[in-house]
Amino acid sequence: MPSWDEFQPFIVTGLALGGVYALSGAGMVVLYRTTGVLNLAFGAVGAMGALISWDLINNSLWPEWPSYGVAVLFCAVVTLAYGAVIGPALAGRDALVKATATLGLALILLGTMSWIWSDKARSQVLPTSTHAFDVGSVAVTWTQVVSFGLGVLVVFGTAAFLKYTNLGTAMRGLANDREITATLGVPVRWVEAQAWLVSGLLSGVSGLLLSDLVGLDAVSLTFLVISSLAAALIAQLRSLVVTFFAALVVGLVSAMASPITSISEYRNMAPFVLAIVALLVISRKREISFAGTGLGNGRG
Amino acid sequence: MKRYFGSKRGRSVTTLVVVAAGLSLVVAACGGSGNKESNAGSVVDNPKCGNGNGEKPTGTPIKIGGIATKQPGTDFSDGVLTAKAYFDCVNANGGVNGHPIQYIYETEQTDPAQDAALARKLVETEGVVGMAGGFSLIECDVNHSYYEQKGIGVLNAGIAPSCWSTPNSAPVNMGPRYSSDGAVQAVIRQDVDKIAFDQSNVPGTGYIAAGPKIVADAAGIPIEENTDNVPIQDANSVAVKLTQQAGSNGAVVLNFTPPEALKILQAAQQQGLEDSVKAWGCSTPCNTDFLAGALGTKWDGKLLVNAELNVTDFDGPDSELYRSVMAKYGQDVTGGLGSFSQMGYLMGEFMTNALETVQGDYTLESVNEAVFNLKNQETDILCNPWYFGKNAPLHIPNNVDWTSTPESGHMVIKEDCFEISEDEPDIAKVRQIEAADPSLTGGEAG
Numbered sequence: 187m188p189s190w191d192e193f194q195p196f197i198v199t200g201l202a203l204g205g206v207y208a209l210s211g212a213g214m215v216v217l218y219r220t221t222g223v224l225n226l227a228f229g230a231v232g233a234m235g236a237l238i239s240w241d242l243i244n245n246s247l248w249p250e251w252p253s254y255g256v257a258v259l260f261c262a263v264v265t266l267a268y269g270a271v272i273g274p275a276l277a278g279r280d281a282l283v284k285a286t287a288t289l290g291l292a293l294i295l296l297g298t299m300s301w302i303w304s305d306k307a308r309s310q311v312l313p314t315s316t317h318a319f320d321v322g323s324v325a326v327t328w329t330q331v332v333s334f335g336l337g338v339l340v341v342f343g344t345a346a347f348l349k350y351t352n353l354g355t356a357m358r359g360l361a362n363d364r365e366i367t368a369t370l371g372v373p374v375r376w377v378e379a380q381a382w383l384v385s386g387l388l389s390g391v392s393g394l395l396l397s398d399l400v401g402l403d404a405v406s407l408t409f410l411v412i413s414s415l416a417a418a419l420i421a422q423l424r425s426l427v428v429t430f431f432a433a434l435v436v437g438l439v440s441a442m443a444s445p446i447t448s449i450s451e452y453r454n455m456a457p458f459v460l461a462i463v464a465l466l467v468i469s470r471k472r473e474i475s476f477a478g479t480g481l482g483n484g485r486g
Numbered sequence: 487m488k489r490y491f492g493s494k495r496g497r498s499v500t501t502l503v504v505v506a507a508g509l510s511l512v513v514a515a516c517g518g519s520g521n522k523e524s525n526a527g528s529v530v531d532n533p534k535c536g537n538g539n540g541e542k543p544t545g546t547p548i549k550i551g552g553i554a555t556k557q558p559g560t561d562f563s564d565g566v567l568t569a570k571a572y573f574d575c576v577n578a579n580g581g582v583n584g585h586p587i588q589y590i591y592e593t594e595q596t597d598p599a600q601d602a603a604l605a606r607k608l609v610e611t612e613g614v615v616g617m618a619g620g621f622s623l624i625e626c627d628v629n630h631s632y633y634e635q636k637g638i639g640v641l642n643a644g645i646a647p648s649c650w651s652t653p654n655s656a657p658v659n660m661g662p663r664y665s666s667d668g669a670v671q672a673v674i675r676q677d678v679d680k681i682a683f684d685q686s687n688v689p690g691t692g693y694i695a696a697g698p699k700i701v702a703d704a705a706g707i708p709i710e711e712n713t714d715n716v717p718i719q720d721a722n723s724v725a726v727k728l729t730q731q732a733g734s735n736g737a738v739v740l741n742f743t744p745p746e747a748l749k750i751l752q753a754a755q756q757q758g759l760e761d762s763v764k765a766w767g768c769s770t771p772c773n774t775d776f777l778a779g780a781l782g783t784k785w786d787g788k789l790l791v792n793a794e795l796n797v798t799d800f801d802g803p804d805s806e807l808y809r810s811v812m813a814k815y816g817q818d819v820t821g822g823l824g825s826f827s828q829m830g831y832l833m834g835e836f837m838t839n840a841l842e843t844v845q846g847d848y849t850l851e852s853v854n855e856a857v858f859n860l861k862n863q864e865t866d867i868l869c870n871p872w873y874f875g876k877n878a879p880l881h882i883p884n885n886v887d888w889t890s891t892p893e894s895g896h897m898v899i900k901e902d903c904f905e906i907s908e909d910e911p912d913i914a915k916v917r918q919i920e921a922a923d924p925s926l927t928g929g930e931a932g
Contacts, residue, residue: 447710
């Protein structure tokens, strides 16, 4: 078993990854609460945004920040376009159908990325990674700080937004009951479009951060959505605060299992194991429904 | 829905869709143009392969076969495409004794039944008389018995252990186990006191890891073996884990594909860990300018990469011909200059040399007799002359390597040719075979 000193760097990496998982999880939960769509293309959209920024910087010789801006814009527009074109057509369908449709988008994007960018080695180093500071004996990059800080900011900022703004109230209304909210005069599709837009923006930011923290690789970034999904499921796709803490636990457990040789190679199972355990515990208390109008059994 | 899209908000969403489509097209265009790497080193406009007479061959085609893995995440088709490029060059220069070479290659998706069927299709349906290009993850294991039964000597560049341990397979590469051995030997020469070895968690890792352990044990250096699932999702943790295991006077040795190795090296660099161990090593896949370019200059001279093939910009006649063939006939090779295309080139070259020695008709028997008799194939892409080794129980003709390292975005040779350790039992057997017949590698016959 490693010593406490040896564990410390893994806490830093775990918190940074957990922060981005929380960011992604927040995007997924907000979208699900508003539209009833579990967006499995979240990672693929972010991956494509990250590859676009890499291409603009390295092949078109664009400056870094405008390239990152284009990447995030691309993710927002693609996600919004999906929500505007496919979303209404599937609005009345089962949640499983909606989720499967986003998987289709993920596969299309994955294929497109493989077609445009071959699987050659490439890396994306954000400007925040060129500076680091020491906490004890551990070097901490500013990307890690930003990842964690942005996770905190987005999760708690979004929670406040949902609670204190008109749009947030409308989103919460949709989460409770779409039909009743519509009859109250809330422009349902406009509210949904805002949710798609926010989700897209968050996927773009998450993709950029993960391309630095994890690596610029379409497949890895696409399927990292699983860790965020696990956090969202632990929160029953409902509570942003629980999503945040669940994401941190997923990140920390995955990272801190690395130096323990006997379980190291199983650490990628951490998101699944944690999600399954949480769901089993929750299911002992009440029934969870994946179908319906947005949230389990309309409760919410 | 109609009212929504007819509304002001609907129109703005529609506009955004159009913008997204436009962005996609722009990205596709710039991405497509960025994939090609520049060809470094000299080239000639009209490469001379085979007879080099520039005439069109008019004889009956000589059919040669090849099989390559091509599936998401693992695409070895550059190998067969480069072999085809070499044969195209031969055909543009008179062919072989007036006969053009018809190269028929198949791609497979690591399905044993598919591999078995493809080999039989090539030999029994297509009527190929020789096999140049086993670029597959599993084909050696699946088909070596069939090739032995048919008397076919296969020029390989595989991954499976049977590529190096069976009588009818002679690879131009040395594979992940012996290449990892070479990387371990390189870091041992840096006087390290511990090694952390890490590789992807895929079938066959036990076979590969056994090599570095043999080499490290023989040197009296402790080695910790790790596997990590790919694609790696927590490179920072992996980098920290490995450097902690190795310690400040130790070494980290990686056996991954370039994108995965890059993740670990990049993570180490961001966390300031590149100097926390005494040496870093990597097996042959890291010997690519793509990796050197992506890493930047911090790893120059620090990362020791086992190079079972020479750097692609080497100033030598065969390397120049390789680059020239690639420039004129290798447009379909998506990866450009690199290890896989070098291997395909060598297979094309060696098979052509074998065909040129055939007297009479080109049959399965005559062609493979010529293949088995291949020896002293001099090329500056390999350290030692290549040979097949007739009647040998196993073949590891590529058993002497360079060590390369990044330098300003390119890989350069850091250590001249050195022998892979004879502590490896099969390498020791091969050295005995070479000692018994020095003519295999250009020496005087005993």
